[in-house]
Amino acid sequence: MIGDATFDQVKDQLKDYLLNQKRQDAVDAHIASIGERYEIDINKTWAAKQYSAAMDNPIDKARKSGKPTMVDLGADGCRPCEMMTPILESLKNEYAGKVNVLFVHVRKEQILAARYGVQSIPVQVFFDKDGKECFRHVGFFPKDQITAKLAEMGVK
Numbered sequence: 609m610i611g612d613a614t615f616d617q618v619k620d621q622l623k624d625y626l627l628n629q630k631r632q633d634a635v636d637a638h639i640a641s642i643g644e645r646y647e648i649d650i651n652k653t654w655a656a657k658q659y660s661a662a663m664d665n666p667i668d669k670a671r672k673s674g675k676p677t678m679v680d681l682g683a684d685g686c687r688p689c690e691m692m693t694p695i696l697e698s699l700k701n702e703y704a705g706k707v708n709v710l711f712v713h714v715r716k717e718q719i720l721a722a723r724y725g726v727q728s729i730p731v732q733v734f735f736d737k738d739g740k741e742c743f744r745h746v747g748f749f750p751k752d753q754i755t756a757k758l759a760e761m762g763v764k
Contacts, residue, residue, distance in 0.1 A: 662719050670708035671739030676761050677708040678754065682730035683715045688748040689730045695751045707763055736761060 642648075670677040680696055682689030693711075700709045714721035714729055724733060734743040734757060743757055 658719050661717070662723060665717070665720055666710055667712065667720060667724075670710055671735050673708055674737055675706065675708055676737050676758065676763055677710065677735040677739070678758070679710045679712060679724075679733045679735070680730055681712045681714050681721060681724060681726050681733070683713055686729050691748055692730050692732075695749075695754065698751065699754065703758070703763065707758060734758075734761065 667677075667679055670679070678699070680689075680692050682692060684690070696709055696711055699707070703709060712720055714726055724731070728746055730747065730749075732745045732749050732754070733741060736742045742761065
């Protein structure tokens with residue numbers, strides 16, 4: 609039994625999940641091995657710009673601030689991301705001075721999206737006051753659940 613469901617009730621979903629996981633593992637292995645099979649030339653100017661963006665960015669600055677941080681990684685044209693916008697604005701006002709609330713546009717900040725392992729959007733990542741990731745959520749995240757998570761983190 610899985611929860612209240614029998615194996616027969618969940619076996620098709622479980623099979624789909626495992627097949628998707630195997631596919632993703634194969635894609636990840638293929639991507640990881642490209643550098644072993646091909647010579648890769650990197651433009652030094654581009655690499656320097658990307659390094660700068662990776663090291664001097666709003667997420668790291670917020671994480672080093674000594675305050676808890678919530679980062680929403682999303683993009684324009686994504687309905688759940690757009691539904692998060694008024695929630696983020698409200699949270700910024702309610703928790704001003706207590707919590708850093710950031711939005712990162714993943715199409716404009718691709719290096720940050722990759723660094724934080726974003727595979728689908730929106731993603732909300734919570735960091736404690738020491739800058740350590742303590743929770744991650746994928747998809748639309750209602751305001752009441754966000755405030756409950758912040759309360760769990762000791763934010764009042």
